[in-house]
Amino acid sequence: MNLFHKFLKLKPCSKSALRKLSHKKVENFYQSKLYPNIYVIDKKNGGKADSLNAGIEYSSQSLIVTLDADTILTEQALSIVNNTFEDKDVVAAGGMVHVLQTKTSNPLRDLSLLHANMLVRVQMLDFLKAFYITKVSLARFRALAIISGAFGIFTKQALVDVGGYRTTIGEDIDITLRIHRYISGQKKKKIVFVPEAVCYTELPENWNDFIKQRIRWQKAFIDCFIHFRSFFWKTFFTKPVSFFYIAESFLVGTVGTYITTGIFVINSTLNPPTLSPYYIFTYLSYIFLFSLTYDLVAIGMGKHYGFTFQKKDRYRLFITIIFDIFVYRFVTLYIVMYGSIAYFFNKDWNKVARTGRNYQTDSKSAA
Numbered sequence: 358m359n360l361f362h363k364f365l366k367l368k369p370c371s372k373s374a375l376r377k378l379s380h381k382k383v384e385n386f387y388q389s390k391l392y393p394n395i396y397v398i399d400k401k402n403g404g405k406a407d408s409l410n411a412g413i414e415y416s417s418q419s420l421i422v423t424l425d426a427d428t429i430l431t432e433q434a435l436s437i438v439n440n441t442f443e444d445k446d447v448v449a450a451g452g453m454v455h456v457l458q459t460k461t462s463n464p465l466r467d468l469s470l471l472h473a474n475m476l477v478r479v480q481m482l483d484f485l486k487a488f489y490i491t492k493v494s495l496a497r498f499r500a501l502a503i504i505s506g507a508f509g510i511f512t513k514q515a516l517v518d519v520g521g522y523r524t525t526i527g528e529d530i531d532i533t534l535r536i537h538r539y540i541s542g543q544k545k546k547k548i549v550f551v552p553e554a555v556c557y558t559e560l561p562e563n564w565n566d567f568i569k570q571r572i573r574w575q576k577a578f579i580d581c582f583i584h585f586r587s588f589f590w591k592t593f594f595t596k597p598v599s600f601f602y603i604a605e606s607f608l609v610g611t612v613g614t615y616i617t618t619g620i621f622v623i624n625s626t627l628n629p630p631t632l633s634p635y636y637i638f639t640y641l642s643y644i645f646l647f648s649l650t651y652d653l654v655a656i657g658m659g660k661h662y663g664f665t666f667q668k669k670d671r672y673r674l675f676i677t678i679i680f681d682i683f684v685y686r687f688v689t690l691y692i693v694m695y696g697s698i699a700y701f702f703n704k705d706w707n708k709v710a711r712t713g714r715n716y717q718t719d720s721k722s723a724a
Contacts, residue, residue, distance in 0.1 A: 381401035454556055482681055492550045500598045527580060572695060
């Protein structure tokens with residue numbers, strides 16, 4: 358709170374709460390003297406979901422924007438999503454999340470790999486695939502199962518009607534699915550993805566933090582699969598989000614990981630030595646061709662939405678693609694398998710430390 362007082366010049370004030378969502382006790386309420394539109398809630402620590410509920414309780418506007426602590430919005434991001442909600446059928450929206458370590462002085466056009474290590478670069482590529490291919494595609498089918506906690510926008514009424522945020526290992530996927538369940542009987546209501554609304558967020562720079570973060574994400578996925586299983590099965594043939602969550606994310610993305618890995622190990626172990634190289638070559642060739650196509654399409658989609666890499670980054674990008682295909686992909690396979698099992702034995706949140714770095718940009722690249 359000392360930093361808030363220092364930079365915002367806070368003064369005590371009073372503001373009425375909605376009193377419909379549960380959260381830890383609010384100790385004090387402040388308003389900034391420098392920026393009168395900024396209010397700060399001082400409350401007992403209850404986690405992110407609890408804090409979000411408190412913010413919803415005291416908000417006075419019809420739209421709620423949720424961000425991670427390290428999220429940096431581009432100048433046009435809020436105005437773009439605000440325009441999105443002119444369509445009264447939109448109840449929630451997610452924005453595009455880019456990697457903060459690749460941010461440049463032109464955050465709506467260029468990405469830089471100059472100061473990013475290999476792990477950050479390959480995560481950047483992963484985000485391009487996850488957002489520009491997966492989220493864009495799922496949103497068109499009204500099957501978007503997660504609005505990233507880094508940048509999400511919701512109607513206040515929808516958040517209140519679903520009971521606010523649930524304290525869980527993955528509050529972002531949980532709230533998205535709860536809203537899907539909430540609007541399941543309202544055919545016109547929808548959740549959208551807005552790739553033009555851009556933000557940047559910091560990603561792990563070492564393997565230990567990266568693995569902890571991704572295991573937590575997988576645990577959150579399994580947690581929501583179990584928590585919403587009744588909704589999924591009842592609406593499997595009527596709600597695209599249920600079909601894709603079960604068929605694509607769970608059966609193909611999780612169960613399929615165990616099956617393909619098991620087949621690979623069995624064929625490589627039980628078949629005669631002369632045949633093993635054939636199976637290995639076939640398996641790796643499939644992975645190479647599929648992954649290469651996936652990566653190139655993601656980069657192309659990024660370019661479609663205005664994001665390009667500097668010419669001097671082409672070599673780094675090429676090396677990143679190779680690393681993604683032959684190393685990163687297999688690490689994520691391990692994470693999916695381990696995280697799915699670990700959920701049932703250890704529900705710790707696997708918190709990831711932030712670097713605490715001040716990110717500044719110059720005319721060429723981001724530090």
